[in-house]
Amino acid sequence: LIPVVISFAIGLGVLFGFEVLVGRVGYLAAAALGGVVLMAAGAVAGAVCVAAKWLLVGRIEDVEHPLWSSFVWRNEVCDAFVETVAAPWFARAATGTAALNTWLRAMGSHLGRGVWCETYWLPEADLVRLDDGATVNRGCVVQTHLFHDRIMSLDTVTLGAGATLGPHCVALPAASLGDGSTVGPASLVMRGDTVPPSSRWQGNPIAPVT
CATH class of the missing domain: 2.160.10.10 (Hexapeptide repeat proteins)
Incomplete structure (x- = not known):
């Protein structure tokens, strides 16, 4: 749920950014500057995922973990951050x-x-x-x-x-x-x-x- 909320918040931030640009510089200039807004959103999304990864699981080692251990589920949350936050706002476009x-x-x-x-x-x-x-x-x-x-x-x-x-x-x-x-x-x-x-x-x- 948290990754979805964060992704939604980034989307709202993008819409707000475009609204501010349109109000200040007009539609054509806002369209020209739209890439900057989206790049900023991508930077935020990427940074959020990096922070989530290090806070939730830290450095991952080549070891074994039981299925029901907290590591497995924390790792799944990290993957949810990547797929829900980083992928749509940054990673897919940046490949x-x-x-x-x-x-x-x-x-x-x-x-x-x-x-x-x-x-x-x-x-x-x-x-x-x-x-x-x-x-x-x-x-x-x-x-x-x-x-x-x-x-x-x-x-x-x-x-x-x-x-x-x-x-x-x-x-x-x-x-x-x-x-x-x-x-x-x-x-x-x-x-x-x-x-x-x-x-x-x-x-x-x-x-x-x-």
Whole structure:
């Protein structure tokens, strides 16, 4: 409920901002300045999610938690903030930009120089490492947790320098892509998979491309 209320409040703030602009500078100037209003709303939404993440769960480690532990539910609240507040006001529009990279770093991810990231679906950002020049394409899910027998198991996902995760791929916990490797579109990198450097893989689950 709280993330929904905050998202609604940001929407009201945007409407109020446009109303003030129209009253002071007219419709045409308000339309020209509308991008500034929306960018400000996005900055607020992103900052709210960063604050919620660090207040609710802090730094996330690669450990296990029982399903009914408070961590699991606090983590779900963080995800609700991302999907309800950050996604509509900031993250969807910012995919593939330096702004998204900055936000992901603030959420705890390690992103090197020149990283291209077209997704905000990094459920536990602390556990994701994207080295220099790595690429995560649109629609990917970098999944860092799985549930089994009522246990939430968390582990890291790493993309080496220059590695590429193709569009609409899913990488499961403990997966690692070596430097310069490529995983083709709509592929599943299974839990614990290690993709060798400078190799090409594709499929569900992935297999070498020959």
